[in-house]
Amino acid sequence: MNPDASTIAAGAPIEVDLTPIADGQDIKVFWRGKPIYIMHRTKKQIEEAQKVPLGDLKDPATDQSRVKEGHDQWLVVIGICTHLGCIPIAHEGNYDGFFCPCHGSQYDSSGRIRQGPAPANLAVPPYAFLSDSKIQIG
Amino acid sequence: MSGPSDYQPSHPALQWFERRLPILGLMHSSFVAYPTPRNLNYWWTFGAILSFMLGIQILTGVILAMHYTPNSDLAFKSVELIVRDVNYGWLLRNMHAVGASMFFFAVYVHMFRGLYYGSYKEPREVLWILGVIIYLLMMATGFMGYVLPWGQMSFWGATVITNLFSAIPYVGDSIVTLLWGGYSVGNPTLNRFFSLHYLLPFLIAGVVVLHVWALHVAGQNNPDGLDIKTDKDSVPFTPHATIKDMFGVSLFLLLYAWFIFYMPNYLGDADNYIVANPAQTPAHIVPEWYYLPFYAILRSIPNKLAGVVAMFSAIIVLVFLPWLDSAKTRSCKYRPLAKQFFWMFVVVCILLGYLGSKPPEGIYVIAGRILTICYFAYFLVVLPLLSRIETPRAVPNSIADAVLAKSGKVAAVIVAMIVAGGLLLGSAGDARAEEAAAPPSLKWSFSGPFGTYDRGSLQRGLKVYKEVCANCHSLNYIAFRNIADRGGPGYSEAQAAGLASEYKVKDGPNDQGEMFERPGRPADYFPAPFANEQLARAANGGALPPDLSLITKARSYERGFPWFVFDVFTQYQEQGPDYVAAILQGFEDKPPAGVTIPSGSYYNKYFPGHAIKMPKPLSDGQVTFDDGAPATVTQYAKDVTTFLMWAAEPHMEERKKLGAIVFFVLLILAGMVYFTKKKVWSDAH
Numbered sequence: 001m002n003p004d005a006s007t008i009a010a011g012a013p014i015e016v017d018l019t020p021i022a023d024g025q026d027i028k029v030f031w032r033g034k035p036i037y038i039m040h041r042t043k044k045q046i047e048e049a050q051k052v053p054l055g056d057l058k059d060p061a062t063d064q065s066r067v068k069e070g071h072d073q074w075l076v077v078i079g080i081c082t083h084l085g086c087i088p089i090a091h092e093g094n095y096d097g098f099f100c101p102c103h104g105s106q107y108d109s110s111g112r113i114r115q116g117p118a119p120a121n122l123a124v125p126p127y128a129f130l131s132d133s134k135i136q137i138g
Numbered sequence: 139m140s141g142p143s144d145y146q147p148s149h150p151a152l153q154w155f156e157r158r159l160p161i162l163g164l165m166h167s168s169f170v171a172y173p174t175p176r177n178l179n180y181w182w183t184f185g186a187i188l189s190f191m192l193g194i195q196i197l198t199g200v201i202l203a204m205h206y207t208p209n210s211d212l213a214f215k216s217v218e219l220i221v222r223d224v225n226y227g228w229l230l231r232n233m234h235a236v237g238a239s240m241f242f243f244a245v246y247v248h249m250f251r252g253l254y255y256g257s258y259k260e261p262r263e264v265l266w267i268l269g270v271i272i273y274l275l276m277m278a279t280g281f282m283g284y285v286l287p288w289g290q291m292s293f294w295g296a297t298v299i300t301n302l303f304s305a306i307p308y309v310g311d312s313i314v315t316l317l318w319g320g321y322s323v324g325n326p327t328l329n330r331f332f333s334l335h336y337l338l339p340f341l342i343a344g345v346v347v348l349h350v351w352a353l354h355v356a357g358q359n360n361p362d363g364l365d366i367k368t369d370k371d372s373v374p375f376t377p378h379a380t381i382k383d384m385f386g387v388s389l390f391l392l393l394y395a396w397f398i399f400y401m402p403n404y405l406g407d408a409d410n411y412i413v414a415n416p417a418q419t420p421a422h423i424v425p426e427w428y429y430l431p432f433y434a435i436l437r438s439i440p441n442k443l444a445g446v447v448a449m450f451s452a453i454i455v456l457v458f459l460p461w462l463d464s465a466k467t468r469s470c471k472y473r474p475l476a477k478q479f480f481w482m483f484v485v486v487c488i489l490l491g492y493l494g495s496k497p498p499e500g501i502y503v504i505a506g507r508i509l510t511i512c513y514f515a516y517f518l519v520v521l522p523l524l525s526r527i528e529t530p531r532a533v534p535n536s537i538a539d540a541v542l543a544k545s546g547k548v549a550a551v552i553v554a555m556i557v558a559g560g561l562l563l564g565s566a567g568d569a570r571a572e573e574a575a576a577p578p579s580l581k582w583s584f585s586g587p588f589g590t591y592d593r594g595s596l597q598r599g600l601k602v603y604k605e606v607c608a609n610c611h612s613l614n615y616i617a618f619r620n621i622a623d624r625g626g627p628g629y630s631e632a633q634a635a636g637l638a639s640e641y642k643v644k645d646g647p648n649d650q651g652e653m654f655e656r657p658g659r660p661a662d663y664f665p666a667p668f669a670n671e672q673l674a675r676a677a678n679g680g681a682l683p684p685d686l687s688l689i690t691k692a693r694s695y696e697r698g699f700p701w702f703v704f705d706v707f708t709q710y711q712e713q714g715p716d717y718v719a720a721i722l723q724g725f726e727d728k729p730p731a732g733v734t735i736p737s738g739s740y741y742n743k744y745f746p747g748h749a750i751k752m753p754k755p756l757s758d759g760q761v762t763f764d765d766g767a768p769a770t771v772t773q774y775a776k777d778v779t780t781f782l783m784w785a786a787e788p789h790m791e792e793r794k795k796l797g798a799i800v801f802f803v804l805l806i807l808a809g810m811v812y813f814t815k816k817k818v819w820s821d822a823h
Contacts (some may be wrong), residue, residue: 001330007320028417033322035417083442085301086419102423103437103498119442
């Protein structure tokens with residue numbers, strides 16, 4: 001009952017062009033049926049994410065570990081709440097990040113869980129920068 | 139089903155058969171000669187009611203499956219086509235959907251009855267555990283069935299529930315992938331759920347056979363919790379129990395028919411009339427009402443794994459009930475303390491159900507935690523403790539003695555508890571102030587048990603849709619032929635063909651392989667104003683104008699306590715039309731002080747969040763009516779809402795008309811069965 005060959009084939013890597021996403025905006029793309037948020041973070045968001053002491057986090061991870069080196073402004077996360085799988089809303093909640101409407105989990109501008117029942121940070125999908133303005137997810 | 143039968147059929151052919159397969163003897167000893175305690179009350183008829191409901195669900199389900207398409211692109215549409223086009227499809231669908239709720243209602247009564255009268259105690263432990271297995275199978279079946287219409291709640295309910303398994307350490311994610319058959323809930327998930335939803339009811343039927351078998355080995359429990367000792371204690375199953383069960387079933391049918399014919403959508407969720415959208419989570423995900431207490435337990439625990447464990451434990455704890463409660467006296471009738479705690483437990487379950495339907499914020503979370511503790515305390519602390527410290531009242535010597543000394547105290551306790559529960563519910567309801575203005579309740583010609591559509595209003599509404607709404611909104615499920623349908627706007631077939639020919643419909647490819655346009659035919663559907671979703675969004679500032687075929691059923695607002703209780707009796711179900719009419723009239727040029735509306739949006743008093751992308755669609759004098767009805771926004775709103783209500787519920791008049799006949803027949807049936815029952819039982823009381 002595991003995924004069949006066509007489902008796996010349809011889950012091949014995709015390329016996303018980042019040029020249309022302005023500072024402070026985000027887009028949602030689908031990969032393997034999962035929504036992926038690509039957020040162009042503002043200076044304020046980056047600073048907030050980097051300043052948080054690890055001791056304050058439920059699932060400790062540095063902001064550096066969640067973005068690619070030299071591309072601090074781009075946050076790429078799977079937009080599925082780690083609680084029960086709803087889609088959090090971007091740019092909502094108290095932490096300049098994401099807010100899940102189902103059970104009230106809040107994530108910060110690095111996609112890390114800050115408040116609510118979710119046990120873990122928003123997952124970072126496998127991706128790589130092909131150039132400064134293009135990424136490949138998968 | 140126990141012991142050798144001395145049954146001999148009278149007909150020689152049957153005797154021949156009986157010597158080769160003694161099935162008639164089995165039926166005779168199980169359902170005819172079987173001794174049943176003579177003191178059973180009506181709570182005991184729920185066993186028969188449940189068997190009946192299982193039969194109805196399987197029967198309607200098999201027929202529905204003949205018309206249903208388990209594909210994520212087609213499932214939602216196929217359900218709509220069942221309701222609209224299949225002969226009596228609306229009836230089948232309502233029977234099946236309402237039937238699920240009724241099935242659970244009956245099973246809860248049945249379980250609470252077992253709890254109150256100690257039906258799980260020695261020697262009925264296996265009988266009870268089989269019942270818990272049936273209940274678990276029912277929950278799985280009900281959940282997967284709710285996924286099949288592939289609406290928003292179906293999809294997101296499936297997402298949330300399958301994700302419960304991801305809480306299992308190490309193997310959780312692999313299990314979830316296995317359930318999905320993909321990387322998220324999608325077409326493979328729908329297909330396997332359909333397959334399992336078809337399979338599980340037959341498993342249930344199999345376990346029910348075991349359940350009944352175990353029952354007939356151990357013998358029925360009864361309100362006094364006594365064993366049958368002499369012949370005076372029992373009556374034969376047929377005719378006594380048979381006719382009493384039939385009376386119970388016919389009363390239950392009245393309740394069932396009330397929902398099927400008059401309130402088919404009351405027990406459902408408006409969001410499930412919106413097709414599943416993996417990109418958008420509804421603001422407030424709630425499971426069906428029968429799962430709410432467990433959902434409340436899940437949410438009240440702040441840790442994911444612990445929450446899931448608690449939720450499943452809440453059901454599994456029932457398996458151990460026969461050993462947790464070791465009191466020798468079975469029935470709570472003779473256990474003064476256990477009786478009070480039982481009713482408190484009932485109130486706890488109802489309140490948990492209420493909390494499960496509320497957003498997990500503030501006071502609701504705290505109340506949920508307290509009640510979760512109460513729930514488990516009843517099984518793990520109260521019952522074990524009571525069985526050690528409680529002194530039960532004297533139990534009569536035999537069932538015959540108990541029948542002679544009757545008391546009516548239980549009813550008083552029930553009433554007191556319901557009142558107390560209601561008050562508690564009321565205070566909980568007040569805990570949170572409503573922020574959005576509730577749409578005013580309008581008077582609709584189609585409300586109430588005898589409501590019909592106002593033909594003039596339908597025709598005017600169609601005109602408003604054609605001239606105004608149709609510029610942006612599609613009406614995908616309505617074909618031109620529908621306007622000539624009985625119970626609709628009352629046009630002739632020629633008029634429907636005329637309307638169709640005004641439209642250009644894309645067809646093809648022709649022999650040259652090209653697409654071409656031709657005049658519409660009655661069988662064509664109203665063409666959508668935009669070719670695809672992206673185009674519609676681009677033309678409307680990023681917002682998608684929703685399809686209007688189901689809008690009056692897909693929109694609703696919270697009625698709140700106690701209104702949602704009264705609504706069951708008044709048959710009020712016009713939240714959708716009230717909301718749609720209010721939105722059309724709720725535009726204000728200047729938002730009130732303190733409210734800022736982003737550019738490209740408009741202020742609407744009744745829209746959640748108040749910023750709506752649709753500009754004010756109607757203004758006075760915009761559409762001219764031929765029948766002299768006033769050309770005002772109020773009139774337009776009312777007419778177009780009536781039209782859209784018909785579009786969403788085209789068989790409403792037929793449904794209510796058939797409902798009246800069914801009620802008449804059922805009342806006569808119940809009356810006849812009641813008097814027969816009285817006659818049969820006259821010697822037993």
